[in-house]
Amino acid sequence: MNLALIxxxxxxxxxxxxxxxxxxxxxxxxxxxxxxxxxxAALSPARTIIVAGHGAxxxxxxxxxxxxxxxxVMQEEQLGTGHAxxxxxxxxxxxxxDIAVLFGDTPFLQxxxxxxxxxxxxxxxxxxxxxxxxxxxxxxGRLVMDGSRLERIVEYKDATEEQRQIRFTNxxxxxxxxxxxxxxxxxxxxxxxxxxxxxxxxVELANQRGLTVTAIKCDEAxxxxxxxxxxxxxxxxxxxxxxxxxxxxxxxxxxxxxxxxVSFDTVVGRDALIEPNVVFGPDVTVESGATIRAFSHLEGxxxxxxxxxxxxxxxxxxxxxAENVRIGNFVEIKNxxxxxxxxxxxxxxxxxxxxxxxxxxxxxxxxxxxxGVMKHHTDIGARAFIGSNTMLVAPVTIGDEAMTGSGSVITxxxxxxxxxxxxxxxxxxxxxxRKLFEMLKAxxxxxxxxx
Ligand code: UD1
Ligand code: MG
Numbered sequence: 001m002n003l004a005l006i007x008x009x010x011x012x013x014x015x016x017x018x019x020x021x022x023x024x025x026x027x028x029x030x031x032x033x034x035x036x037x038x039x040x041a042a043l044s045p046a047r048t049i050i051v052a053g054h055g056a057x058x059x060x061x062x063x064x065x066x067x068x069x070x071x072x073v074m075q076e077e078q079l080g081t082g083h084a085x086x087x088x089x090x091x092x093x094x095x096x097x098d099i100a101v102l103f104g105d106t107p108f109l110q111x112x113x114x115x116x117x118x119x120x121x122x123x124x125x126x127x128x129x130x131x132x133x134x135x136x137x138x139x140x141g142r143l144v145m146d147g148s149r150l151e152r153i154v155e156y157k158d159a160t161e162e163q164r165q166i167r168f169t170n171x172x173x174x175x176x177x178x179x180x181x182x183x184x185x186x187x188x189x190x191x192x193x194x195x196x197x198x199x200x201x202x203v204e205l206a207n208q209r210g211l212t213v214t215a216i217k218c219d220e221a222x223x224x225x226x227x228x229x230x231x232x233x234x235x236x237x238x239x240x241x242x243x244x245x246x247x248x249x250x251x252x253x254x255x256x257x258x259x260x261x262v263s264f265d266t267v268v269g270r271d272a273l274i275e276p277n278v279v280f281g282p283d284v285t286v287e288s289g290a291t292i293r294a295f296s297h298l299e300g301x302x303x304x305x306x307x308x309x310x311x312x313x314x315x316x317x318x319x320x321x322a323e324n325v326r327i328g329n330f331v332e333i334k335n336x337x338x339x340x341x342x343x344x345x346x347x348x349x350x351x352x353x354x355x356x357x358x359x360x361x362x363x364x365x366x367x368x369x370x371x372g373v374m375k376h377h378t379d380i381g382a383r384a385f386i387g388s389n390t391m392l393v394a395p396v397t398i399g400d401e402a403m404t405g406s407g408s409v410i411t412x413x414x415x416x417x418x419x420x421x422x423x424x425x426x427x428x429x430x431x432x433x434r435k436l437f438e439m440l441k442a443x444x445x446x447x448x449x450x451x
Contacts, residue, residue, distance in 0.1 A: 002097025003118065004178065005040040008084045009033055009063075009104030010053025010075040015228045021055035023104035024062055025232055028239045029263035029282040032226055033059065034066045035107030038264075040100070041067065042111030043118070047095065049088040050104070051075050080196030081172070082188040089182050099181050101199065103172040105226045107235060113218045117175045125180060125211035128153065128203065129173035131220045139227070141170035141200050143215050150215045151207060153200035157193035168215070170200060171223035180211065239264075247274075263299075275311070283317070301333075322357075336367075339382065351375075356382030356400060364389040381416065 013022020023033040033050070040048060048067060052059040053075040060072045075087045085101055092099070098121055100114060113129065120127045128150055130143045141153040142163050153170050154163050176184075184202040192198060206213045226232050243266070244257045251270035254260050259276045266280040269288030278292050281299025286292060290303045293310030300317025303309060306324040313327045318335030321327065325338045328345035336350045339357040344350055346363035352375050353367050365386050367378040378392045381400035386392070391409040398404065399416035408422040 001118065002095070003043055003045045004047040004049065004092055004095055004097060004099050005043075005045045005102060006049045006051065006085055006088045006092075006099055007033070007036050007040065007102045007104050008051050008081055008172075009036075009059055010051050010056075010078050010084050010087075011105070012054040012078065013105070013227070016232070017229070021059055022226070024055065024058055025226070027107055027226075027232065027236045027264070028243065030265070031062050032107050033062055033104045035264070036102050036104050036109070037063070037066050037070065039109045039111055039114065040102055043100070043114055045100075046097065047071065047092065049073055049091050051084045051087050053078050053084075080188075080190065080194070081199035082185055082197035082201060085181070085199055086185050086188075086197070089185075092178055092182075095178050097178060098175055099178045101172075101174045101181075103225065106172060106223060107226065108222045108224055108238065109171075109173065110218070110222055113222060114173075116216055116218075117173065120214065120216050121175055121177075123212070124214045125176065126150075126203065126206045126213040127175040128213070128215045129171040129218060129223070130168050130215040131171055131218055131223045133167045133169050134220055136165065136167065138164075140225075141198075142166040143168040143170055145215065148214055149207075150203055150213045152204040153198075155192065155194070155198060155200065168217075171218065172199075172225065173223075174199065174202070176202070176206075180206075184209075269305075278310075284315075316351075350378075352394065353378040353380065355380045356384060358382060359384045359386070361386045362388035362390065362406065366391050368393045 009023040011022060016022050024031045027035060048070045050063045050070055050072045052072050056074055063070045063072055071091055073087045073091050075084050117127045117129055139156055141155045142159055143153055144151045184205045187205050188197045188201050190197050203213055224235055226235050240262060243262045244254060244260060247268055248254060252268045253273045256276035260274055261279045263280050263282045265282060267285045269286060271289050272286050273291045275294040277295045279297045283300045284298045286303045287305040289305050291308045296310035296313045298315040301315040301319035303321045304323045307321045309327045312329040314332045316334035319333040320337040322338060322340040324341045326343040326345060327333060330347045331344050332349045334351040336353040338355045341358040342355045344361040348361055348365045350367050352369040359380050359382060368391055369375050376394035378394045379397040381398055381402060383401045384398050385403045387404045387406035387408060389407045390404045393411045396410055397413040399414055401417045402414045403419045404410055405421040405423060408420060410420055410422055414420040
């Protein structure tokens with residue numbers, strides 16, 4: 001079956017009170033728009049059309065970041081959801097098949113629900129997705145049913161007191177044959193409380209034409225529409241709860257689940273242990289049996305089996321930890337590959353580097369990767385021992401089994417097996433400390449007598 005998705009994403013989202021277009025506000029690290037696109041993508045649509053308006057350049061970039069093949073059409077003025085769908089008319093000229101209209105602000109829709117809508121198209125011309133409101137709310141269009149026939153949708157603003165008591169509510173999703181849909185949309189009016197061209201009016205128009213219209217039902221949780229920051233926070237909380245439950249089921253130990261923040265794409269393997277207050281930014285994979293200790297922050301990184309990270313560690317994009325690597329407290333790793341068994345246990349920055357197998361990086365070591373203009377690479381060999389507080393001024397290479405003395409500032413390459421010392425030699429003056437103490441004490445005594 002030929003399917004085209006139209007995802008509406010042009011609205012300003014006035015109730016967000018934000019400069020950022022609403023559909024770009026993130027849930028679990030990914031814009032609302034990506035969540036909607038992800039659901040749609042599960043149906044392998046032939047075409048995906050995004051209707052953009054407010055912040056169109058940003059919306060286009062975000063759409064293409066998710067799917068280069070997505071087509072973005074403009075809705076210059078936001079005259080309503082029906083008008084928005086109409087903007088896809090030219091792009092879909094000549095397309096024959098079904099259209100599913102999705103909202104960019106409705107992130108939790110499940111692909112199975114979309115599939116059910118498409119399936120229901122076999123028996124009805126127009127399918128609307130609805131849900132039962134657990135608590136009546138002064139928002140959402142109400143579905144006016146006549147048996148299994150959907151008679152019309154009344155927006156909350158336009159509804160009578162009686163209609164406002166209806167719990168069966170519009171999710172915004174609609175499926176219909178392309179030609180039929182655009183035919184109906186040509187006849188929309190804007191004679192309503194908002195003065196907008198409502199997509200929801202197609203239901204009434206379809207009935208007038210003798211088409212068959214029905215609504216199918218899904219869980220309220222799936223259709224949560226994000227219109228305000230409160231909705232956004234609630235949606236994120238729902239996402240987190242689900243993602244944590246899924247992790248627990250997959251055999252991950254979360255010592256304090258409520259304190260762990262995950263991203264839309266976080267992958268954690270079986271028998272991994274995640275201690276309290278860990279934050280997963282986008283693009284993190286933690287393999288089976290790894291341990292992420294408390295208060296660590298990870299993004300764009302890969303932690304292999306048996307590795308231990310934290311407490312209080314920060315893994316930034318490009319951190320690649322091989323098996324049994326140890327990253328300890330107050331250590332930051334960025335764009336660096338650490339081979340099996342390497343250790344960076346305390347207070348270090350390792351950036352733009354490769355660290356060889358079983359190398360030991362002493363406390364306070366820093367790869368000085370940035371000269372103020374360019375970034376440079378540090379290469380540390382296998383089983384090397386970097387003394388505490390070594391500054392590795394990149395570009396620099398430390399050989400296998402090489403050693404640097406504590407406090408060294410290493411500016412040139414160190415060959416395999418060599419010891420490099422780059423610090424002032426120690427000077428020792430016998431008895432001098434005691435003499436100094438006496439002098440200072442005498443001075444203090446004179447001062448207190450004088451005062
Ligand atoms: C809409 C539905 C309502 C439903 C609710 C579910 C209409 C008229 N109302 O109301 O029945 O219960 O969603 O969440 O359809 N958009 C555009 N261009 C526009 C207007 C909106 O692209 O001119 C986009 C928005 O960016 C958003 C989506 O359409 O992604 C929905 O718009 P929104 O203003 O949030 O509609 P609701 O008032 O929530
Ligand atoms: Mg909405």
